[in-house]
Amino acid sequence: MPLMGDRLAAEPTVFERSRPGRRSATMPALDVAAVDPAEALPGVELAEAPPRLPEMGELDLLRHFTRLSHRNHGIDVGFYPLGSCSMKYNPRLAEVAAALPGFRQLHPWAPDAAAQGTLALLADLERWLCELTGLRAATFQPAAGAHGELTGLLLIRAYHSDRGDARRTIIVPDSAHGTNPASAAMSGYDVVTVPSGDGGLVDVDKLEDLVDESTAGLMLTNPNTLGLFELEIERIAAILHRVGALLYYDGANFNAIAGQVRPGDMGFDVVHLNVHKTFATPHGGGGPGAGPVVVSQRLAPYLPAPVVVRHDDGTWAWDADRPKSIGRLHGFHGNAAVLIRAYSYLLFHGGDGLQTMSAKAVLNANYVASKVSDVLPLGYGQHQPMHEFVATGKGLKAHGVRVTDLCKRLIDLGYHPPTNYFPLIVDEALMVEPTETESQETLDDFVAALRQIVAEAASDPQLLHDAPQTTPVTRLDEGRAGRELVLRWHPRSG
Amino acid sequence: MDFAPHTDDDLAAMLAAIGKSDLADLYRHIPESLRVRGALNLPPGRSEDEVLGALARHAAANTPDTVCFAGGGAYDHYVPAVVGAVISRGELLTSYTPYQPEVSQGMLQALFEYQTVISELTGLPVSNASLYDGGSAVAEAVSMACVATRRNKVVLSAALDAPSRQIVRTYGHPLGREVAVVDHDDRGTTPAGQVADDVAAVVIAQPNSLGVVEDVRAQAEAAHAAGAKLIVKLEPTAVGLLATPGSQGADLVIGEGQPLGQGLSYGGPSFGFLACTHDQVRRLPGRVVGQTVDRRGTRGYVMTLRAREQDIRRERATSNICTNQTLCAVAALVYVTWLGPQGLRELAAACLSRARHAAARLTRVDGVELAVSGPFLKEFALRLQGVDPHAVVGGLLDAGYLIGPVVPDGPTAGAVMVAVTERRTAAEVEGLAEALADVLRTQRRELVAAAGPAAGPAAGGESA
Ligand SMILES: Cc1ncc(COP(=O)(O)O)c(C=O)c1O
Numbered sequence: 001m002p003l004m005g006d007r008l009a010a011e012p013t014v015f016e017r018s019r020p021g022r023r024s025a026t027m028p029a030l031d032v033a034a035v036d037p038a039e040a041l042p043g044v045e046l047a048e049a050p051p052r053l054p055e056m057g058e059l060d061l062l063r064h065f066t067r068l069s070h071r072n073h074g075i076d077v078g079f080y081p082l083g084s085c086s087m088k089y090n091p092r093l094a095e096v097a098a099a100l101p102g103f104r105q106l107h108p109w110a111p112d113a114a115a116q117g118t119l120a121l122l123a124d125l126e127r128w129l130c131e132l133t134g135l136r137a138a139t140f141q142p143a144a145g146a147h148g149e150l151t152g153l154l155l156i157r158a159y160h161s162d163r164g165d166a167r168r169t170i171i172v173p174d175s176a177h178g179t180n181p182a183s184a185a186m187s188g189y190d191v192v193t194v195p196s197g198d199g200g201l202v203d204v205d206k207l208e209d210l211v212d213e214s215t216a217g218l219m220l221t222n223p224n225t226l227g228l229f230e231l232e233i234e235r236i237a238a239i240l241h242r243v244g245a246l247l248y249y250d251g252a253n254f255n256a257i258a259g260q261v262r263p264g265d266m267g268f269d270v271v272h273l274n275v276h277k278t279f280a281t282p283h284g285g286g287g288p289g290a291g292p293v294v295v296s297q298r299l300a301p302y303l304p305a306p307v308v309v310r311h312d313d314g315t316w317a318w319d320a321d322r323p324k325s326i327g328r329l330h331g332f333h334g335n336a337a338v339l340i341r342a343y344s345y346l347l348f349h350g351g352d353g354l355q356t357m358s359a360k361a362v363l364n365a366n367y368v369a370s371k372v373s374d375v376l377p378l379g380y381g382q383h384q385p386m387h388e389f390v391a392t393g394k395g396l397k398a399h400g401v402r403v404t405d406l407c408k409r410l411i412d413l414g415y416h417p418p419t420n421y422f423p424l425i426v427d428e429a430l431m432v433e434p435t436e437t438e439s440q441e442t443l444d445d446f447v448a449a450l451r452q453i454v455a456e457a458a459s460d461p462q463l464l465h466d467a468p469q470t471t472p473v474t475r476l477d478e479g480r481a482g483r484e485l486v487l488r489w490h491p492r493s494g
Numbered sequence: 495m496d497f498a499p500h501t502d503d504d505l506a507a508m509l510a511a512i513g514k515s516d517l518a519d520l521y522r523h524i525p526e527s528l529r530v531r532g533a534l535n536l537p538p539g540r541s542e543d544e545v546l547g548a549l550a551r552h553a554a555a556n557t558p559d560t561v562c563f564a565g566g567g568a569y570d571h572y573v574p575a576v577v578g579a580v581i582s583r584g585e586l587l588t589s590y591t592p593y594q595p596e597v598s599q600g601m602l603q604a605l606f607e608y609q610t611v612i613s614e615l616t617g618l619p620v621s622n623a624s625l626y627d628g629g630s631a632v633a634e635a636v637s638m639a640c641v642a643t644r645r646n647k648v649v650l651s652a653a654l655d656a657p658s659r660q661i662v663r664t665y666g667h668p669l670g671r672e673v674a675v676v677d678h679d680d681r682g683t684t685p686a687g688q689v690a691d692d693v694a695a696v697v698i699a700q701p702n703s704l705g706v707v708e709d710v711r712a713q714a715e716a717a718h719a720a721g722a723k724l725i726v727k728l729e730p731t732a733v734g735l736l737a738t739p740g741s742q743g744a745d746l747v748i749g750e751g752q753p754l755g756q757g758l759s760y761g762g763p764s765f766g767f768l769a770c771t772h773d774q775v776r777r778l779p780g781r782v783v784g785q786t787v788d789r790r791g792t793r794g795y796v797m798t799l800r801a802r803e804q805d806i807r808r809e810r811a812t813s814n815i816c817t818n819q820t821l822c823a824v825a826a827l828v829y830v831t832w833l834g835p836q837g838l839r840e841l842a843a844a845c846l847s848r849a850r851h852a853a854a855r856l857t858r859v860d861g862v863e864l865a866v867s868g869p870f871l872k873e874f875a876l877r878l879q880g881v882d883p884h885a886v887v888g889g890l891l892d893a894g895y896l897i898g899p900v901v902p903d904g905p906t907a908g909a910v911m912v913a914v915t916e917r918r919t920a921a922e923v924e925g926l927a928e929a930l931a932d933v934l935r936t937q938r939r940e941l942v943a944a945a946g947p948a949a950g951p952a953a954g955g956e957s958a
Contacts, residue, residue, distance in 0.1 A: 102553025332761020
């Protein structure tokens with residue numbers, strides 16, 4: 001194999017690379033009496049043999065995972081305009097911060113006296129998130145955005161039931177992310193869908209018809225999942241608040257407005273922030289993230305316990321004495337090390353840095369939109385997009401080409417494809433979020449690639465159907481994966 | 495300061511291209527009353543050097559350089575250097591959910607390997623690709639059992655850690671889920687009594703929150719006799735010695751992944767794992783990776799069983815989870831590969847030997863005894879007579895030793911957990927024992943002084 005050929009060559013599984021008796025681990029020499037498990041654990045059913053884990057020397061181990069990494073695209077490798085995900089540069093300063101021994105070695109059940117640095121940091125972070133959202137108090141337990149949604153909806157439920165008010169429904173727009181209705185169902189609510197109007201914004205007249213005394217709340221992303229700012233948000237808030245219902249802000253798109261517009265000022269009562277999006281903590285292939293929830297004063301009593309408080313002597317502590325709390329959502333304190341990264345990010349930017357950050361994210365999205373919309377029109381073109389835009393590839397259908405094909409061809413041209421087929425209300429949706437950390441040249445090259453592919457769709461559609469050709473595998477048979485359900489390695493499954 | 499690369503010329507050219515006069519113009523369509531005017535009340539931006547300086551000061555205000563004997567689901571196991579080397583690779587670190595499998599084979603294959611490892615550790619055939627943490631994993635497993643049995647009541651062992659019990663209640667409350675708790679016995683084990691026929695699941699932990707090994711087989715029989723599922727929250731290093739819960743009849747095995755190469759980091763991020771029997775695959779929450787082939791017949795991996803998930807099934811999804819803890823799952827895979835089967839066995843055996851030594855030594859301190867009599871592996875509960883356990887934990891912290899958590903409720907409330915990993919030396923155990931004797935003496939003296947002169951001489955001290 002050529003020396004650089006491993007980027008495309010198949011990599012056996014770690015089990016196939018395994019050889020009996022190989023090992024990496026060394027244990028400290030035992031300086032106490034060795035205990036015989038069978039004697040020490042009478043009546044306990046012991047393992048006949050240890051679990052069949054891989055057996056590898058350390059260099060082979062490292063090579064295996066290095067080769068796997070070669071078969072993976074990340075922001076560090078190239079442009080990653082995955083809409084709704086804010087795939088921006090993940091600053092390494094945050095990695096260094098989170099790895100400081102004082103943070104890394106801190107046990108979750110260490111007494112508060114041993115965690116003063118982390119508690120003070122969380123208290124600062126709470127204050128900053130309150131300032132950014134225009135709200136009053138926060139919880140850090142939620143481990144991701146959807147976890148925050150569940151938390152926020154449970155807060156809304158607790159608020160209503162504390163007032164003896166049993167409400168049944170949560171309204172979500174037809175453009176909402178799937179986690180919104182799923183979280184509403186987990187919170188015991190019926191889901192009511194409000195349609196979008198012609199401009200891609202919530203149809204506020206229809207919303208008015210749907211809202212009544214049984215409405216617990218509305219979940220909204222603003223800008224919405226089309227990348228459009230809900231211009232009538234104040235009227236929307238008034239409609240909900242008039243009947244005592246609350247507004248939930250899905251912060252997935254906060255990168256568009258951080259430091260520019262505050263959810264609390266728009267009338268939102270509860271917000272989750274995806275710190276792995278807006279505050280650039282690494283997405284890790286699908287987590288870990290963090291989804292802190294920030295609330296208005298009237299929801300604060302219901303926050304998950306414990307919460308960070310300051311004693312009169314200036315020390316910080318966890319306060320679990322919260323009689324109205326919804327309880328707990330995390331076994332420890334949430335993804336603390338992810339929050340430390342977010343803290344570093346905020347400290348680096350400062351207030352003014354956040355304002356230029358969000359504005360440049362909006363600039364980059366509008367720049368790309370303006371350069372491709374003649375060939376890939378916006379799904380809803382009436383309003384100016386914010387940090388992302390949703391184009392429709394429905395024009396490609398005339399050539400028998402779908403947005404999937406365009407996306408796969410983008411891979412051959414060096415780009416991670418944008419989000420596609422979401423939101424559901426745009427036919428052949430292509431959701432592009434460049435983020436602020438990409439340069440004009442990168443965006444120009446990407447635009448050229450998109451335009452080239454649209455031209456190829458007409459001249460050589462097969463090229464798109466056959467894409468990608470430059471990857472370790474071509475298109476995969478997802479139907480077969482679902483039928484055969486090979487979900488783990490077996491000695492025969494190779 | 496931001497990380498955007500735009501020069502002034504770039505900004506001017508790009509703004510001109512879209513017909514905007516300045517950056518503020520991008521927000522001018524938003525109602526003016528909503529736009530932030532002026533500066534935010536946030537600190538000013540700083541250089542990287544200054545940021546790291548500020549963070550170092552926060553980190554130094556923690557006191558982690560104590561000798562860690564704390565347990566309660568997070569343990570001071572050694573994390574080998576190779577774990578960090580793998581998960582800091584930018585191709586993995588800075589990728590996201592593998593929606594485009596052709597450019598995500600590295601992560602997808604790693605998750606497939608992770609699922610295999612979890613299947614081996616739990617003794618069940620199917621694993622998902624991770625959940626947020628062990629606590630939320632318990633709640634997800636309970637939901638699966640309730641859907642499977644069409645019942646809405648669960649029985650939790652009092653020796654399932656308190657946070658997990660609270661999370662089950664928090665998740666269950668809006669769905670009208672009934673939660674009952676059964677006390678453990680004097681041994682610290684959960685009695686495998688008769689299970690009512692309206693119970694969806696019995697939930698125990700192995701070893702449990704008191705460190706004691708449960709009889710999974712008996713629990714499984716009792717649960718199954720009532721048509722209920724047995725859910726076991728597994729401390730994963732335990733199966734270096736113990737039979738896997740899956741082999742003993744558990745239907746769902748979940749757990750906190752922290753012991754598998756995650757470090758402490760104040761409890762997060764780590765991950766939750768969840769494994770189940772074949773018949774439950776369509777009720778699994780979250781991502782699942784499956785093997786398939788590409789158009790050339792080459793083996794490859796994709797996310798599968800997608801019709802369970804929120805982006806497709808919306809309010810009828812099995813769970814709302816989207817972003818999970820993928821990188822932590824990969825760290826666990828690397829760790830477990832580093833260990834290998836013999837390493838896992840040696841690890842569990844080393845913890846057992848060291849914990850037995852520590853228990854013997856610590857219970858020679860006056861007024862210190864094991865809180866329960868059942869068999870334990872690396873963690874055990876101590877009863878400290880006549881003192882406030884939180885004060886003792888605080889006193890030990892000042893002496894440089896961390897123990898805990900204090901058992902918050904149930905028959906053993908007030909006992910203190912001590913965990914002994916492969917890192918804890920005989921000298922450290924000796925140091926802890928002496929410090930404990932000291933702290934107890936001081937505590938009792940203070941209690942006596944507070945009770946007034948009539949209370950008699952202070953008890954305590956060390957008999958050994
Ligand atoms: C609009 C929107 N809402 C909610 C979520 C859920 O966030 P998370 O994946 O962090 O749970 C996402 C994320 O992908 C999203 O794009």
